[in-house]
Every structure is written in C-alpha cells, then in structure tokens.
Amino acid sequence: xxxxxxxxxxxxxxxxxxxxxxxxxxxxxxxxxxxxxxxxxxxxxxxxxxxxxxxxxxxxxxxxxxxxxxxxxxxxxxxxxxxxxxxxxxxxxxxxxxxxxxxxxxxxxxxxxxxxxxxxxxxxxxxxxxxxxxxxxxxxxxxxxxxxxxxxxxxxxxxxxxxxxxxxxxxxxxxxxxxxxxxxxxxxxxxxxxxxxxxxxxxxxxxxxxxxxxxxxxxxxxxxxxxxxxxxxxxxxxxxxxxxxxxxxxxxxxxxxxxxxxxxxxxxxxxxxxxxxxxxxxxxxxxxxxxxxx
Numbered sequence: 001x002x003x004x005x006x007x008x009x010x011x012x013x014x015x016x017x018x019x020x021x022x023x024x025x026x027x028x029x030x031x032x033x034x035x036x037x038x039x040x041x042x043x044x045x046x047x048x049x050x051x052x053x054x055x056x057x058x059x060x061x062x063x064x065x066x067x068x069x070x071x072x073x074x075x076x077x078x079x080x081x082x083x084x085x086x087x088x089x090x091x092x093x094x095x096x097x098x099x100x101x102x103x104x105x106x107x108x109x110x111x112x113x114x115x116x117x118x119x120x121x122x123x124x125x126x127x128x129x130x131x132x133x134x135x136x137x138x139x140x141x142x143x144x145x146x147x148x149x150x151x152x153x154x155x156x157x158x159x160x161x162x163x164x165x166x167x168x169x170x171x172x173x174x175x176x177x178x179x180x181x182x183x184x185x186x187x188x189x190x191x192x193x194x195x196x197x198x199x200x201x202x203x204x205x206x207x208x209x210x211x212x213x214x215x216x217x218x219x220x221x222x223x224x225x226x227x228x229x230x231x232x233x234x235x236x237x238x239x240x241x242x243x244x245x246x247x248x249x250x251x252x253x254x255x256x257x258x259x260x261x262x263x264x265x266x267x268x269x270x271x272x273x274x275x276x277x278x279x280x281x282x283x284x285x286x287x288x289x290x291x292x293x294x
Contacts, residue, residue, distance in 0.1 A: 003059065004029075005082045007036040009073055011044045013213040014087035015051060017237050019058070020220060021085055023109035025102065026057045033057055036082060037064040038073050050194040054112045070095075088236035107239035111221055113195060115202030124161045125288055126204045128218075131166035131189055133210035140270050141210045141230060142170055145179060147273035154277045155284070157184040163200060164189050165214070170270075206284045219246050224287040228274045247283050249274070 004025075008018045015037075022033055035058055037048065042064045052060040067073040074095060077084040083100045086092075089107075091099040129151075132142030152162060164180060168189040180187035188200060198217060201207060207218040211229040218225045219242040227248045229235075238248060251274055 003032045003034045005034045005036070006085050007038060007077055007079075007082045008085045008087065009038045009067075009077070010087045011039070011041055011213075012047050012051065013211075013216055013237065015044075015048045016213050016216045016220075017087045017089065017105070018085045019052070019055070020107065020109050020239075021099065021103050021105045022058060023055075024104050024106035027106070028102075031057075032059065034059045034061055036061045038067050038076055039064050040067060040069075042066055047194055054195060056112065089239040090236075105239060107241040108220055108222065111198065111202065111217070113198050113202060116199055117203070124159055125206070125284070126161045126163065127155060127284060128163045128165055128201060128204040128207045128209075130207070130209035130214045131164055131168065132170060133212040133214070140170055141228075142271050143208075144271040144273050145176075147277070148179070148185075149183070150273075150277040151280060152183045152185065154281050161186065163204070165192070165197060165200060166190075205288055208280070216242075226280065226283050228272075 006018075006022065008014065010018075018035070022035070025031075026033065035052065037045075037060070045062055045064050049060050049062060052058045065076070067076060077097065083103075084097045085103060086096055086099055089105045091101075091103065129143065129148070132140060134140040148164075155162060162183075163186045164176075166189050168176065171189075173190060176189060177187055179185070188197075192200065197214075201214065201218050201223060202221055204218070204223050207214075207223050207225040209215045209218065209225065209227055211227060211231075211234040215225060215227045216237065219227070219238075222245070225246045227246060228251050229248065230251050232250075242248070251272065
C-alpha cells in the first residue's frame with residue numbers, strides 16, 4: 001500500500017498532537033503515513049523518532065528539514081503533495097495553513113505501549129511527578145524540592161507510591177537521589193528511554209506535571225492528571241475532553257520584563273511550589289475514589 005505524506009513543525013509535545021490527528025486518519029483509512037518535520041530544533045529527531053517507532057503506521061523521516069525562522073517555515077510547508085498538520089486540537093492556526101478537512105484529532109488514541117502492572121492484592125496508589133518541563137534557561141519550569149517534601153509528608157509511603165520522572169535538567173542529581181532514598185520515592189530521573197518513561201506513566205493512578213508532551217500523553221491515555229501551565233499557548237493543544245477530565249491550572253507569573261530577565265538568568269524563580277500539598281492530595285483522593293467505585 002502506498003503511504004500518504006504529511007508534514008509538521010515543532011518538538012515532542014507538538015509531535016504528539018499531530019499523532020492524535022494522524023491516528024484518527026489512520027483508523028478511518030488504514031493507510032500508512034510518512035511524516036516529515038520542518039524545524040530549527042533538529043536535535044529533537046531522536047526523541048521524536050522513539051515516539052513514532054512504537055506506532056505501526058507512521059514512518060518518521062530523518063533528518064528534520066532545518067528552517068531558520070517562521071517565515072521560511074511558512075514558505076516551505078505550502079506543498080499540496082505533503083499537507084501540513086497543525087499542533088493544535090482544531091484545524092486553524094494562523095499564519096500556518098489549515099489542516100486538510102479530513103483531519104480531526106482523536107483525544108484518546110491507542111498508544112501501542114504496554115503499561116507496567118501492579119503486583120499484589122492491595123497495591124498502593126501510584127503517583128507520578130514529572131520533575132520539570134523544558135530545558136535549562138529555555139522555558140524551564142520545575143517543582144521545588146521543598147514542595148516535593150511537603151507532598152511526601154501528606155502522601156505517606158504506607159499508602160502512596162511516588163515515582164519521580166524527568167531528565168533532571170537544572171537539578172543536582174546526586175542530591176536528588178539522596179532526597180528520594182531518604183523518603184522512599186522511586187527516582188527514575190534521567191534513567192529512562194522514552195518507551196520506558198511512557199510505560200511508567202501508563203502505570204499511574206495520578207500524574208502531576210507541567211505542560212508539555214508528558215501532560216498530553218497522560219491525559220490522552222486517561223491517566224488522571226494535575227497539569228500546571230504558565231502560558232496560554234498550551235490551550236490551543238489541550239483538547240476539550242482533556243479539560244473536562246483533568247485539573248488544568250494556570251500559574252500566575254511575574255509580568256515585569258526586567259524581573260523576568262533576572263529570574264531567567266538566576267534560574268531560581270522557575271522552581272515552583274504551585275499548590276498547597278493538602279489541596280493536591282484532595283485532587284488525588286477524589287480521582288482515586290472515583291476510579292475505585294464500581
């Protein structure tokens with residue numbers, strides 16, 4: 001069968017939104033897909049390749065085609081032979097082309113990945129925390145260690161397993177490892193390839209994260225999530241079904257340009273304590289009680 005060709009731009013979170021749309025198209029047509037990426041962030045080829053490697057119908061084309069700015073990108077993606085797919089849940093995303101009219105987003109696509117299964121007659125509640133989102137000094141947002149301490153105090157090991165996920169960018173990894181050992185937290189930071197990262201997310205009862213790929217993936221697999229975001233740009237990607245089923249909370253950030261620049265340079269204001277621990281626990285327990293009810 002001849003493959004259809006599509007293109008997109010962006011990084012890992014954008015690639016997943018595109019996947020949700022192409023999954024819907026594949027279900028309807030059964031046609032395999034060759035997918036090309038245009039972007040200046042060519043170093044995302046490896047993780048995006050890992051993401052699409054688990055799907056039976058998408059062949060991700062390597063290498064990414066480099067574009068230096070948005071104007072060059074818009075000029076390159078106008079080919080009718082390779083329609084452009086937007087990284088938003090709807091079709092329109094000016095100044096980029098609309099999705100083809102037959103492309104729609106499925107908010108709950110199959111992941112083609114098997115979760116880890118709990119073992120035992122009375123398993124604990126599995127809570128996953130994505131330690132941070134973004135890279136150091138470029139859109140970085142991470143949870144403060146003090147906040148993680150407060151969560152562990154109110155989510156005791158006798159009832160709650162806590163798994164810490166992420167690359168660990170911006171943190172002292174030796175101190176983080178000691179912190180986790182002292183509090184019986186499973187530290188998977190910097191230890192997982194993408195497929196294993198996703199398998200762990202699929203095994204969770206509840207997920208806490210900043211916006212980005214991990215949030216999109218968890219919500220799409222019906223893992224109840226508490227998602228924090230600091231810019232409204234995420235909302236064009238979050239499907240209405242995800243907003244209904246999860247807690248998605250905007251965090252106020254400093255608007256003063258000079259203070260924002262200083263914070264970015266010092267890298268301190270990006271370690272956040274977004275909500276009181278008892279409020280987080282109430283979100284978790286409400287969802288877990290809902291899951292447990294027949």
